[in-house]
Amino acid sequence: MxxxxxxxxxxxxxxxxxxxxxxxxxxxxxxxxxxxxxxxxxxxxxxxxxxxxxxxxxxxxxxxxxxxxxxxxxxxxxxxxxxxxxxxxxxxxxxxxxxxxxxxxxxxxxxxxxxxxxxxxxxxxxxxxxxxxxxxxxxxxxxxxxLLKPFREPKFLTFGEVVAFIQQAIEGLRFIHDHHVAHRDISILNVMMDATPMYSEKLWHPRMPIFNRDFSGRAKHYSRTERPVNYFYIDFGLSRKYDPADCPPRELPILGGDKSVPEFQDDGYDVPSDPFRTDIYYLGNLIRSTFLNRYHGFGFMEKLVADMVQDDPEKRPTIAEVETRFDEISRRMWSWKLRSRLVRKGENILLSAVRGTRHLFRTARFISKRLPAVPTPSS
Missing domain, CATH: 3.30.200.20 (Phosphorylase Kinase; domain 1)
Known part of the structure; x- marks a missing residue:
């Protein structure tokens, strides 16, 4: 040494x-x-x-x-x-x-x-x-x-792509909780994706993703529908593993990237709470801030997300209940809805018309290739 x-x-x-x-x-x-x-x-x-x-x-x-x-x-x-x-x-x-x-x-x-x-x-x-x-x-x-990439880049194009993300995020958190681990810091910074399938020639540069690795040109990529990806939780710096005999645990708050947790506010900062229920809030708030607050058309998720982010932690569903409810929601969705384009709130009308036309041609191509509306990675 x-x-x-x-x-x-x-x-x-x-x-x-x-x-x-x-x-x-x-x-x-x-x-x-x-x-x-x-x-x-x-x-x-x-x-x-x-x-x-x-x-x-x-x-x-x-x-x-x-x-x-x-x-x-x-x-x-x-x-x-x-x-x-x-x-x-x-x-x-x-x-x-x-x-x-x-x-x-x-x-x-x-x-x-x-x-x-x-x-x-x-x-x-x-x-x-x-x-x-x-x-x-x-x-x-x-x-x-x-090497992973922030889960929002490149951007989501359809509701089906978002459904695939939410499905994996819920599935992944259930796996973590089933093994008695609370993540305790779920945020947009700590959910990533293996984007390598999306890139056709050269991978992105980690610090300047619009360029490829050697800066010889722009990094060209496919959509998630064409090349499905896997999403991953990272950063277990605040995580804890518990003895099942001692569950549900009670812990004093540890502030992570998301500072909006209701039980961590004001007097609650000195009150122990269940970190598994806090994880439910984190995931619900991530879905809310990333999709529901930004795009039109997510009414189908509003009730579930509202329950996940309730002020009272004990009223929030468990991750098993979240998974069951989301499975029911996704099964009821029509193919046309899943293939629909995500439209930003406040999007310019002219720009929306141009993007909508492009989306129609893109969707016709995907259907002709028999690509599923909800992209599912091979492994």
């Missing part, structure tokens, strides 16, 4: 001198990855050129704006970065976990990725491919996971 640290320190000094301090250069929060790049490569994970010892900013010679260069794309935080697994070229995500701050994250994430749980088709939890012990800070571990 001492040898590794010395090597990393030496490499850091060399790169600090080589990389100019100017716009587009490494930000301070990127030093974590720069300092560990040789060590990560020894373990089979290759970072983008920006973080390598021999990096020379390409825009200094090309004259292009740094923001239009692949190596000009920084990471937003020091805890998450994309990489390539050298053994097979798989694109992965590296996440740093401080075990002092989040002592249960790695254990729970590995549990949900373990066998035979990993083979369960209901398991919508991100897979843990590897766990690395940081060579400098002993209390930090690095999780290696498949």
């Amino acid at each position: 001492a040898t590794q640290s010395s090597t990393i320190d030496a490499a850091s000094e060399t790169r600090a001198a080589a990389v100019p301090s100017r716009r587009g250069g490494l930000a301070k929060h990127e030093y974590f990855w720069r300092d560990r790049q040789p060590w990560l490569q020894e373990r089979g994970y290759l970072l983008r050129p920006r973080y390598r010892p021999d990096w020379k900013p390409s825009w200094l010679e090309s004259g292009r704006p740094y923001m239009l260069c692949e190596d000009g794309q920084s990471t937003l935080m020091d805890t998450v970065l994309d990489a390539t697994r050298e053994s097979d070229g798989l694109l992965v995500t590296l996440k740093v976990v401080d075990t002092i701050v989040h002592p249960y994250e790695v254990e729970i994430a590995q549990f949900l990725s373990s066998e035979p749980l990993a083979q369960d088709l209901r398991n919508r939890c991100v897979r843990i491919l590897d766990v690395l012990q940081d060579p400098i800070e002993p209390h930090k571990l690095i999780l290696v996971m498949p």
